[in-house]
Structure formats: structure tokens, C-alpha cells
Amino acid sequence: MAPFDIIALLGKSLGYMVYLLIGVGFGAVLEMSGFGDSRKLSAQFYLKDMTVLKVMFTAIVVAMVLIFSFSSMQFVDFSRVYVNPTYLIPGILGGLIMGIGFVIGGFCPGTSIVALSTLKVDGFMFAIGVAFGGYVFGESVSLFQGFQNSTYMGRFILPELFGISTGLTVLLIVLMALVMFYWAEISESFFGKKISWNDIPKLPKNIVKIIASALLVFVALFTLISGQPTPEERWNWIKNKESKNLVQRSVFVHPGELAEVMNDTLFYSTLLDVRNETDYNLFHLDNAKRVTFSNLHDPAYIKKLIDVPDNTVVVVMSNNETDAVKAWKLLRAQGVMNVYILDGGINRWLKIFPLKPGIATPITVEAKADNEILDYRFTKSVGDTILIASNPFTEMKPTDFKLQFDRKVKMKKKKVITGGCG
């Protein structure tokens, strides 16, 4: 499923050819739109020629509508699309500086390359300037490294900021762009062609523009109505590949291994307990967090599990395994890395690392209709206070337990996609 990593798919030389072709398209379109001409670009700032705004926002809106409608039709997995990470304040300051550079120099880096390609001397001088500015930045960034890395918010998109759906965001941006285009036309007539206000036609008449606008709104509405893929739908994308990890039990960690991981300073373990609140309060592992299935459908919650250091191990657990497996599927479907399941659940854990006598007694469950039942009867809620059971290796050495198990935890790194400007 798209998006593809063309270099992984075709190899480096063919993959590079695709990048080259994309570049050819990029350069040609910019040149055809007049972006190789500094006078046309700078006129944007004097409201005489709104080409920059029109081209840029049309491009953003068209690409956005394509990406998210493809995502809602499940042709593109948006979670694997590179989204420029947000470093808010350095981004804003960098943008202000660039705006100043734009007015003085008449280009942005990409357009100066296009100007240079058509032998414009000012484009050449500007591109040399860009390289020089980048050099000065490289020499000086160590002076303000803290600032440069400040206000980091990771992969942070507008729907999360506004707390609305992706489809609604797409529709609102399309509508905003159409309103902007309307005012851009009026501004060009007024400031550029110096037509008096009363003579400027206020209603759009061009039938092609009206049809194109309607088409954009229609696709945005379609994206809104069909919604973005649910975690369950996304599980179906990876079902064939991931199911064998369940069948071969390569993601089930023995309680002994989990105890090791919990006490290994090289790992950062995140324990997710999907049982009900009562069972969780009766007993849970040291530092285990209770999560509900609605948490596991919440993009904001999942994001916190994705934006983690590479040495993070996520282990999900239920009383037995059924619910933990369900949670595991949801987490994997949403791209959380290094997720494991506690083999045999809390019941098996308590069998191997028993509580002190008198607190929990095993109950014999005759016919288990629901296999997610805690096999112990507790005389009191202990939470994670009974240290030996909730984290056995804090008071005893691993060897004291004489455990035998296969180690399953193998750390995988997130595939890092970098942007075109990286």
C-alpha cells in the first residue's frame, strides 16, 4: 500500500531516477507558472499579482485533497506519510526571516533554482546566497542549539490542534482557499490593473473555475463523509503479515522475561493493562497503566506510544490472553513499534510470582465461559504494593526463581522517513 519508499522498492539507481523525474515535474511546473521570474514573485507582496498565493494554495489544496481522499479510500496509509515535525518557535522565526529574504531577494530557494535553470543572473546570485546562508547557519547553530530544538511537538497535524476530524479540516481548508482566491482576484483587479472598485465584477463568471471549485468541495465532502480508516480497518491491511507473529507466538513474552525487561535499565518498558478497574485495583504489575479499548482508539493516546525512544518496549496484558491480543492488534494496526503480549496474562504471572499467602487464593474455575477471568480470589486490593509479585526482581535475584524461557523481545527501529528539505 502507498506511500512507497521508491528506493527500497526499486533499488537506489532506479529510485534516484524517480526522484529526478519528480524534480523535473517540479521544476517544469514552477517555470511554467512564472516562478522563475523574481518580479512576478515579488509582486505578491505589493498585492498586484497574486500568482504566488494562487499557485501555492491551489497546489496545497489539490495535493491535500488527493492524499486524504486516497487515505479514506484506503489507498494511502497516511501514518507512513512523512509529516514535517513541528518545532513551533524556530519555525515561526525562520519563516519571518525567510519572508524578509523573499522581499529583498525576490525568490525562495526552489524558485531561485528554476530561475537559475533559465539563466537568470539574479536567480544564480540568490542561489549562491542561499548556500552561503546555509553555511553561516551551520557555523552558528551550535550557539543556539537549545532554541533550535525548542517547542518540539513531533508529528502534529491541524485536526489534532483543532480537535476536529481530518475530513472536516480538509473541507475547511478547501473553503478557506476558495475565499482567498476570490479576494486575490479582486485584489489583482484593484491594485494590479487599477480598475475602480465599482467596476470590478464581484461574482465569479468563469465556468471552468466554478466547476473546478465544486469538484474540490465535492471530494473534500466525500473525504469527510467516508472518514479516515479505523484501527480495525487498518489491522486488515497488515493482517497477513502480522498474524503469523501471533500463531508462532513470537510476540508473547514469558513473565520471567518481562520481569527482566522491567528491571533492565537499557529498556524503557511501558506496561499496558487492559483489564477492568476492579481487577486492576486488586493487583497489577509495578508501573502498569490501565488502558481501556476506547483509549486504544484515541489517536492522541496512540501518538504518545509512537513518539517514544527507540528502546521502548510496550507489553500489553489481560487476565489471560484474549483481550491482550485484541489490544496488540489495535496497537500494531496503528503503527506502535515493539509491542508484546504477556504470555498467559496476569493469571500465569501470579502462578510464577505468587503473592504472600492469605492475600490471594487460586479459585478453580470449572467451566470458563469467559476466559478473561482472574483465577484468584483476593482478600484485599493490593494494587502494585506487593513488590515481589508486582516486580519480583527488586527483592530477589532473577536466578532465585529458576525460570526457563525463550527470550522473544527483539527491538525494531521505526523506519525514519526524512523530508525533501532534510
Place this chain on the structure above:
Amino acid sequence: MNNSQVQSSKKRKPKPYINPYLGGALLGLVLFLAYFFTSAGLGASGAISHVQVALLDVFFPHHVDEVGYFAEMAGGKVNPLDSSGVMMLIGTLLGGALSGLIHGRLKIETRKGPNISNKKRWIFAFIGGAIMGYGARMARGCTSGQALSGGAVLSVGSWAFMFSIFIGGYALAYFFRKVWN
């Protein structure tokens, strides 16, 4: 197409630019294809930096290894030109030249306002470029890589960045009106 374009095209004889909305739609399509096939968007300034560091590496390889920012791109045996971004940059040059050739705009000239000399325009272009190059590195991307690409995938930082460019430009436009008008 507006009247001024027709007039200037008669004077210089190059073909007129295409309708900006059509250009934008085509650019959006190229951007979508970039995301579809490479998982990432378009860009230019990063590749310019790679070329700059490659040059620096020829003359001062030790310095490149010492400065962390350069070493990331060209430290030790890493070849800064061996990058997908540089391929895209070469493509951009080819595409621009090709379109310029077809539309009769491939010629040595300096585009400037009527009230300044060529030399002044070149100096302003260099200074503006340097400011923009610096800002682009600070913002981790240029108008194409950050505003255009990040904007299409709804990155909050990219939208904040995009508005900042326009604010910075409009705030200073008055003071540089002689350069352009």
C-alpha cells in the same frame, strides 16, 4: 492571463505563463506523486545545503568533520551529493531549463524593478538569498519542503511557518518597494 502578461510577452516574445490555478493544480499533482512514491514531499533548500557542504568538504574536510551540522551531511566518508534531495534538485534544474527552452524563456538576463541597476539587483539577490538560506535552515525547510509539502499534509508547524513567511514579507515590503516598483 492578464493584459500585462500579453504586453510583456509581445515585447520579449516568450510564451505567456500558464493560468496560476492550472499551474497550482499541476504542482499539487507533482506533490501528490512525490508523497505517493517516496513517502515525502518536495524540497530544494536541503539539497542546496548538501551541495554547499560538498564544496566545503573539498576544501576543508577537517572543518566539516568538526562542525556537527556539516558532519551530519558529509562527516567522514559520507558523500553529501549521494542523496535523493540532490537528485530532485538536478531534476528541478532540468525541468526548469526544459520548460524555459520550450516557452522561449531560456536566456541570460536579470529580472528587476525599473529603478535599480543590474549590479544592485545582484547584491540584493545575494543578500536576500543568504537571509533566506539562514531562515530555511532554522525553519528546517524552505517554501517548498516546509510550507508547500508540510501544508498539504496539515503539519501545524508548516502552517505556522507559511503564515510567518507572508507576515515577514508583507511587513518589510514597503521598505523595499524601490527594488521592485
